[in-house]
Amino acid sequence: MNTVNAATAADTSVRGGAFYRLVWKWHFLASLYVLPFMLILSVTGGIYLYKPQIESWLYADRLTVAVTGEALPLEDQIAALEEYSGVTRLRGIMVYDDPARTTRVEFNDTDRVRSHAWINPYTAEVLASTPRDATLMRMLKKFHGELLLGSFGTKFVELSAHWAIVMMVTGIILWWPRGKRNLRDATRLPQGTGRKWWREAHLFSGMFAFVLIMPILITGLPWTDVWGGGLSYVQTQTGQKSLSLRFGGAAPKSSASEGDTIAYAQVIEIARDQGIVTPYEMRPPRRENDAFWLRSASVNRYDQTEIVVDRYSGEQLARVDFAENPVVAKTVSLGISLHQGELFGPLNLALNTIAALLGVFLSVSGFIVWWKRRPAGSLGVPAAPEANLSAGMIVTVIALMILLPLMGLSLIFALVLDWLIFRRLGWFQGARPTAAE
Structure with a gap:
């Protein structure tokens, strides 16, 4: 009886170790793709959170004017813009309750370029006119959402968001206290020096990143082409459209x-x-x-x-x-507000700012930890058991195809490459773990 219990305990220990190594390997492989994008998206997204403040500074000469009597009718202001640059399509007019604010007009000029103009409401003077896509924050937004590569770039950004979710989930599993490492150890400030400090700092920051970045990743999905398009279709079919x-x-x-x-x-x-x-x-x-x-x-x-x-x-x-609005439509809209740091005022902005900083630190520390632990001349893939195409894996792939379509497709593609090429070349395999490990 004791022999059986000992064997069972040993088997459980080995399976637990194998699971940890498999999670570590998936975390590592996901990070290879995600970390460069996380760095880019954290920097651009963190800056874009402060769009109102940045534009107030950049465009201080065109946002406010001296109040000099009664404002002219908007029709007169638009007529002045037509004389200034021509208007082939009037897209929108922003009107503020602050009498010192200028009138902002979005329009297509004579070359059909979508532009913004700022007009003095008291004199109808056009203070400035700029193509929309030439404004700094618009370019930053496009870089954040599509890497300035149009619809082609959005697929890479969306795929990075999908794999970032995997990276976060596997990361929190790796952080979770186990063995001699208790909760106090897992939540204390980083200790030691060199690689040990960077590894602990990476785990410590990842703990907070899971809480702060995961909501941002999820609320950003409705903006994406594939996942967002699928959600829009489901909303239409179920009466949950905005x-x-x-x-x-x-x-x-x-x-x-x-x-x-x-x-x-x-x-x-x-x-x-x-x-x-x-x-x-x-x-x-x-x-x-x-x-x-x-x-x-x-x-x-x-x-x-x-x-x-x-x-x-x-x-x-x-x-x-x-x-x-229907429940789903409201949830999506409020999620976007959370993503933009607007949902619950300054606290939302502060938390999203911390999330952006954590994204930058995770990207940098993840690279440093890998660089310091990798064997010379090797990629340093963590040793783990091979992921066979079992029934569980098939179910996982199908579930991912439904919940995260691009990720499911990329996983199938990776498994095919692994089977046809990588295993034969010994890439991304790592050393085979032993029971002693």
Whole structure:
């Protein structure tokens, strides 16, 4: 009986060690792909959190002016812009409740370049006009989301987010107290020097990163092409799509096709009467039967009410309040607000800033730990049992194909390469562990 128990205990110990090594290997291999992207996304995302503050500094000469009487009608300001650079499409007008703020207009110029202009509301002077994609924060956003490579680049960013989730999950398993290492050891400040300190610092920072970065990774998925596109399809099929009319959809039309268009000021007055929170983003009608669309551009999602106003009669044709959205649509929107550091004010901004700094440190410390432990002339893949294509692996791949499609495809691709090439060349295999290990 004692012999059986001893054998069982030994077997459990070996299987536990094998599992740890397998997790370590997956963590290592995921990191090979993820860490460069994590460094890029942490830096760009961390900077983008402070877009309002950065733009207030960059564009201080065009955001505010001296208040000199009554503001001119928005129509006169748009006419000045048309004379200044030409307008082939008027995309939107931002109106603030601060009388010192300039009017910001988004439009297509005569070359059909999407641009932003800032207009003095008291003189109709166009203070500046800049192509949208030439603004610093827009370029930073595009680099963050697509590496400036368009839809091709978004796939790499999305794939890195998927594998980053794997890296985080395997990382927290590696951090979890086991053996002689208790919870106190796992949560104490890094000890020692050299590689030992870097390894402990990597584990210690990873503990906080799991809590702070995982929500950012998950809330960023709705923006992606494949995962986000799939979510959008599911929302449409299940009646969980956002009710927002911001991008067209089923927005009602004006009731007549002739007559005089009401003044922009009347649309703004309707919004104020409806108690809609400033600032306002307003889109004038383009075609004869189109209507005015206006929304609150408040960072508080629950304030982001939209209205549609008949261009001829001034009748309110539709109103959409954020709270009316289906549960999934609201959850996705609030998740995006969390991702942008806006959901719960300065604390959200501070936590996301810490998450960005942790992302940078994890990327750097992960590289240093690998560099210090790798054998000379070797990649230093952790020793682990081979991952055979068992029933469990097949189920895992299918689940990943459903939950994280790009990752599932990349995993299949990696397994095929491993079977056809890597095992024959001895790449990414590591030394075979023994029972003594």
